[in-house]
Amino acid sequence: MIAEIGLFLMSLALALALVQVVFPAVGLVTQQGLWLGYARPAAQAQFACLLGAFLALVYAFLSNDFSLAYVAQNSNSALPWMYRMSAVWGAHEGSILLWSAILAGWTFAVSLRVHRLPADVGAVVLAVMGAVSVAFLLFVLFTSNPFARGLPSPSDGADLNPLLQDPGLIIHPPMLYMGYVGFSVPFAFAVAALVCGRLTPGWARWARPWTLTAWTFLTLGIALGSWWAYYELGWGGWWFWDPVENASFMPWLLGTALIHSLSVTDKRGTFKSWTVLLAIGAFSLSLLGTFLVRSGVLTSVHAFATDPARGVFVLSILGVAVGGSLLLYAWRGPKVLSGGTYSTVSRETFLLANSLLLTVSTATILLGTLYPLLVDALGLGKISVGPPYFNLVFGLLMAPLAIALGLGQFARWREDQLPRLWRGARYSAGAALVVGLVIGILVDGPQRLTAAAGLTLAAWILFTTAMGVRERLVGRASLSAALGALPRAFYGQCLAHTGFALAIIGVCLTTALSTEQHARMAPGDAVSLGAYEFRFEALKQVQGPNFQASEARFTVWHDGQQVDELHPQKRIYTVRNQPMTEAGISPGLSGDLYVSLGEPLDGQAWSVRVSFKAWVRFVWLGALLMAGGGLLALRDRRYQNATSPAASDAALAQG
Amino acid sequence: MRFLVPMAIFVVLVVVLAVGLKLDPRYVPSPLINKDAPAFTLETLADPKTTLSKQDLLGRPVLVNVWASWCSACRVEHPVLLSMAQNDKVEIIGLNYKDTREAGSELLQAHGNPYRQVLFDPQGKLGLDLGVYGVPETFVLDAKGVIRFKQVGPITPEAWRDQIKPLLAKLATSPAP
């Protein structure tokens, strides 16, 4: 019964979304404002319906309603309730409903603020978001209905994939979707500007908080995914350039370019065409990601159960949404988007370089991800493109980006001179090169160059950021007053750039300095890894709620002192008879100690991997700081005292 | 004009993706097509004292069918192989892959034996040299021992009718070494 209510609410949501699209469209065409007013209540009612539908599905899982095919395929009565709840988004149908519900949530939030926009622009924004909702709700209702009954219903379910039975599943997808879907707001805004034929600087001021919020969520979502893979998959890898990982990284890269470009459009009224294109691009890549994950076109550990029929549907959505907006861009762009002055050396040009470099990086990842498909489509055979390619090419592209970042922080708006920049940056450059040299000497092995180059760039970023702070504090009476006077957005910027530098440090050092040993060990054996010694003390059998495990007890020693005790497990999940490794991890800022059980060998012996993952936490710490920077920037008073775009246009003109 | 560039790129992208929907990203074509089959010497399944080598496969077109008792898709394929062997007089050499003598022989006794001979490859060595990555797979060798075709997955009646049968007919008319 609850499931039928859920299905009904989804259908109702579709109807409301249609109202949300059609009525404002009619209003715009017939120039009758009354029709525009329907967008807001329709959006809000749609959200209420989808929330209800989503809760109905959650209820179905929590109450073990195995008459629903989706619940039967992804749950089990022995599954702990936390995972029964998160199993809702564990497979295709439920996750696409989550996607739609989150879209309705963002639309609802936008509908609360839309009165600050001119009536026509606001209505088009809601209409565009409504159009995306319509597309996805049609997709759910016609090809991916989570409320479909499977008769005869089994007495118990097939259990959730053991890889997903982890707290990571509870937060990673919702965070990711908040980011993906959140980019629909600047997208809708860009389309609205093109449709209504005007783009004032206040447009950027309005769009920035939404874009920053979406970007922050996506940053956290990707970082969570990486961290989750690290501790869950059992061999300590944290990024594989898997097509689905790339599908999340590409919108993030363009989203980063977008927030920077929006900043320029907001402050200087220039880069309009770039900003609009990036806004369209970021959401297009979100849609592309949705396509890649669910269509079966690329092989991936992350891919949902695939179906070419669904692929065709999503491709159509992609084609209409992106094709339509790019057509609009080609048609209206030249008239609507132009202007702005700045000289060859200025902060604007460094930020332009930033947008271009991030776009090239995104295009490169897209090329590498789709190249096997391209080669196959042309009938030229089958190839694979993996980490060796991406690590090399992406790493090389990050170098000019890091350099531009450092200089861009110094450069003045509109006009600056190279000698002044050089004076400001030369000490940072020198110090960074010294750091690189030292690292190059200290680090041994084939990755020496990577470590040295990466640390040089990271040091460059950190030093120039510090210099940037210092420059703003110069000539102030008291330090604390000066620090307090700096806008939060500036702190956000420093924090985020610091995070980027830390992430570079983490990536380069963990690649260069991590070590691993793969050994045959029985209780009583010990293995040494550098200065650490790992002792296999004992093995015991453990019973979990829906699995059985062999659990080993390892002690780790350093210089004769015990440092930690680890409990890696090898689990067999009963329902699916599927094995899973739970690694034993001893976290540390300068590196993790990592033990994972492979397979049982003869007698009491096991194949065991022990590793030292040097500096790996810096990768996620960096991401966390980037997200923190985004949050801090959001709290800037310029957005808190959000005036209407008309007023901020006036303020800008007055200077 | 520059405003049209993104649209143009997107159109190319969609075309590639649309074509991609019809392809199978997991299918790996064999690099051994039109190359010599690898040399080997293996015991037969039935008798450890009898060995066969590549020489024994020359002189006429043969099929080499990779199978195992633990492979469920092979059961699906089995009746098709039997029909090919009995009705169409196709010579099929079995390659028992990573299996035990007992299990393999038992299956042939229970379900019928479509093979003229069965090679016993418990370590999968010949399988490795043939680039086997799943079971069942079937190779069509011509009279000179050159691999002309590889069927990945079970031979369906359609695959037999549309691809293997015409190929064998063509090979039968070409000169023997």
Place this chain on the structure above:
Amino acid sequence: MKRLRTALLLCALVGGAQAADTPFRFDQPEQAARYQRLTEELRCLVCQNQNLADSHADLAQDLRNEVYRMITSGQTDRQIVDFMVARYGEFVLYRPPVSPLTWLLWFGPFLLLVGAGGVWWAVARDRGVSAPDATEDAAVAALTRQDKAPS
């Protein structure tokens, strides 16, 4: 065809219980490093995008055994890679070889970078600073003030 593929996969994975995950001993550390690098750059054909080092599949273990055998019998990395490619095709390499087929892949990013540089140069050079404009000056002055104080 898709169903048959799945059945085929099922066979490959289910065959003979979980593969042994044999730890290998090497006499020299360079050999261990070579083994690590090779098994990370070779693809497991039956997996959903994993390398040989991380995969639990039977076939992956067989191929790891081969790599070990070849390293310890003195073969070079080139020979090991050629061995794999001869049997499985270039699909098995995560680092695609540079050939006319992959020129676009390997040189594309560089070309894109050069193109982006050209765009940057063209756009940045185009922008001369316009004749002193009171509104512009005021706007930039406000920005510079903003940078040092709350708005």
